[in-house]
Amino acid sequence: MYNVSLPWWAWVMMGVGLAVFVGFIILSVRRNHGVKRSLFASPYTLWMIIFTVVPCILVAYYAFTDANGAFTLDNFRHFWDSNHAKNELYATMGDEYAGYITRGTVNVDTLVYSLWMAFLCTVICLLLGYPAALFMADRNMKIGATIVVLFIIPMWMNFLLRTIAWMSLLEDNGLINSFLRLLGFEGVQLMYNSSAVLLGMVYNFLPFMVFPIYTSLSKLDPKLGEAAQDLGCNEWRTFTRVTAPLSLPGVISGITMVFMPSVTTFFIPRILGGGNTMMFGDLIESKFLTEGNWNVGSALSMIMMILILLSLGILRKADPEGEGGGIA
Amino acid sequence: MKKVLAILLSLVMVVLLSSCGSAPQSNVVNVYNWEDYIDESVLEQFEKETGIHVNYMNFTTNEDMMVQVRANPGAYDVIFPSEYCVEQLMAENLLAEINYDNVPNMKYTLENLLNPDYDPDNKHSVPYMWGTVGILYNTKMVDEPVDSWAILWDTKYMNNVFMLDSIRDTMGITLKYLGYSMNTREPVALEAAKDKLIEQKKSGVVKAYQVDETKDKMVQNEAALAVVWSGDAQYAIDLNPDLAYAIPKEGSNVWVDCMVIPSTAKNKENAEKFIDFLCRPDIAQKNCEEIWYSSPNTGAIELMGEEYTSNTTMNPPAESLANCEYFHSIQDFIAFYEALWGEVKNAK
Structure with a gap:
């Protein structure tokens, strides 16, 4: 069905892409560290080329070609009109089918829904994560180190397993509902809806918010706070004027690291949401695996990558030094 | 654990055989089946009875399997596609006609699964499970x-x-x-x-x-x-x-997972022997009792008796x-x- 024999110009495109990328890395390392040190970067460069640059170029190649390898923009029309293939067929069938031609909004709706869920997830993670990071970084709190460990331990387990564990908690005959019934209450439906999906996302991504904030807070010199208080700031003003602004890089980094995987979430909607609503990741998966349409799947992936790059760019403006230690 | 052992053993065997250089290429059969879709003791029994070495490989979806079969002509002798894939593979001229002189046990196949519309006269496919x-x-x-x-x-x-x-x-x-x-x-x-x-x-x-x-x-x-x-x-x-x-x-x-022989198979006769072996009532019974899908084999159904025939999930009535x-x-x-x-x- 799909072979990976590419036309000559795709190879040229890939070659040029690689050359530019390698050149860029070598030049930038040499400028900063001299020739010898640039050699140390070569394993990483090679890794990046094989596993990041080449796949990206392949995605771009498939997104702009049809099944026969000819250039086309049709795949992006599929994004805008999810009924595109269907409508094309109806158009050839004569007037009696004209009524069936409608624009399908599935792909756009799913993208909007995914962005909205990712936004909610990021806000909730920030609201939960910032106070947690404050506790963890506070040197007067003995319990801080314990909380750090408690956050890390679940991450030793694979996220699929953790999500399936939530399923056995939330099911209608799961642990929580069985406990409620034991106490004489009515059971409640906790699963198979968007709230359960959101819960699963927050649970899985919260550590990615907490740790960057924790890192930037624990790097803060406690003397700064003391100085602010000496100069007449109360606790609240010390926080709003000193601690919060200085922890901003961590917050930015946390937001990025939560927002990105949230937008691309799949599997969680299927497990905790009962497959009742798709997210963009599920949609891309079904394009590749069910429909076997790599071209439209790649176009959808590209649209998502561009959105993520844009949001990264905006965040970078807010944290130009990249002090948060994240990937922004 | 049994699987790991089996894999390790077959690896050891492959290494031993290839290092002695005594593995005659003619005496193997390359089988490509679904994961967890056979009683693995059956493979050993086949090797013991016929002296033909089984190279056993697995896939998890029809689509994966089709990609591999197209990409590696000659790599497989027996594959196990579902009925709509049999149709697809036939349309692409990728299947060999089976010589039923070498598959006498085909006579045990349930009548309602014979001569299906996806493969008239069963020229290319033998039902395995349904x-x-x-x-x-x-x-x-x-x-x-x-x-x-x-x-x-x-x-x-x-x-x-x-x-x-x-x-x-x-x-x-x-x-x-x-x-x-x-x-x-x-x-x-x-x-x-x-x-x-x-x-x-x-x-x-x-x-x-x-x-x-x-x-x-x-x-x-x-x-x-x-x-x-x-x-x-x-x-x-x-x-x-x-x-x-x-x-x-x-x-x-009604779905049927079949056994077919690719047109590029290198060991077609061994493949037919393998298919015939799996159609033998006692072997079909073993496989059916391992994976609990419906068996197309009347001989196996007879051996399993009342427990199977009275089960309407496994053995639905004709109506x-x-x-x-x-x-x-x-x-x-x-x-x-x-x-x-x-x-x-x-x-x-």
Whole structure:
């Protein structure tokens, strides 16, 4: 069905892409560290080329070609009109089918829904994560180190397993509902809806918010706070004027690291949401695996990558030094 | 553990054989089967009885298998595609005709599975396992008889139905319910099926669309009704005696996993010997009792006796199969299905 024999110009495109990328890395390392040190970067460069640059170029190649390898923009029309293939067929069938031609909004709706869920997830993670990071970084709190460990331990387990564990908690005959019934209450439906999906996302991504904030807070010199208080700031003003602004890089980094995987979430909607609503990741998966349409799947992936790059760019403006230690 | 050992042993054997240089290429058979789809002791028995070494390889989806078969001509001697893939492989001229002189045990095959419309006269394929799609229901929650797909649209079972998250099956049963063929390409029928599924979702009857999770959830009484494959139904009924399985009167899908020989096979006679071996009643019985899908082998069914023949999930009566159909390949039409299915999943 799909072979990976590419036309000559795709190879040229890939070659040029690689050359530019390698050149860029070598030049930038040499400028900063001299020739010898640039050699140390070569394993990483090679890794990046094989596993990041080449796949990206392949995605771009498939997104702009049809099944026969000819250039086309049709795949992006599929994004805008999810009924595109269907409508094309109806158009050839004569007037009696004209009524069936409608624009399908599935792909756009799913993208909007995914962005909205990712936004909610990021806000909730920030609201939960910032106070947690404050506790963890506070040197007067003995319990801080314990909380750090408690956050890390679940991450030793694979996220699929953790999500399936939530399923056995939330099911209608799961642990929580069985406990409620034991106490004489009515059971409640906790699963198979968007709230359960959101819960699963927050649970899985919260550590990615907490740790960057924790890192930037624990790097803060406690003397700064003391100085602010000496100069007449109360606790609240010390926080709003000193601690919060200085922890901003961590917050930015946390937001990025939560927002990105949230937008691309799949599997969680299927497990905790009962497959009742798709997210963009599920949609891309079904394009590749069910429909076997790599071209439209790649176009959808590209649209998502561009959105993520844009949001990264905006965040970078807010944290130009990249002090948060994240990937922004 | 048994599997790991088997793999290690076969690795050791491969290394030993190749290092002695005494492995005659003519005496192997390269088998490409689904994961967990055979009693592995059968492979050893075949090697012992015939002296033919089995190179045993696995795949997890039909689509993966097709890609591999196209990409590696000559790598496989026996493969196990589902019926619609047999049709597809035949259309691509990738299958060899089977010489039934070498497969005398073909005579044990169930009559209703012979001469199927996906492969007239069984020129290229021998049935290996088969099954149906139907409704698994909890007799404690459902009082009425289950004999029609209509029950999945009954608002009495609000938030109590699991549907299959699988385009072909779910669209297929809805088409059947509306009186169309599962293989129709008639746009009006397909649009009607889509509207019916959206109506079902909006009415709040559907609890979830899922595949692998359904059987365990039915065991735990999470829903009253579910659309399942007969193999999953049998698994669930074994664990929860309140469950029962029915094939609605409007008809459903019958699927058959087959054994075929690629046209590029290097060891065609060994492949035929292997297929014949798997059709031997005692061997077919072993495999059936290991994986618990329906067996196409009358000899094996006789050996398994009352326990098998009285089980209507495994051995459905002829009248419930009367309106059933095989799936035909719709690969060139799948974008149409996908657009409809997207609208069902997107409905709120």
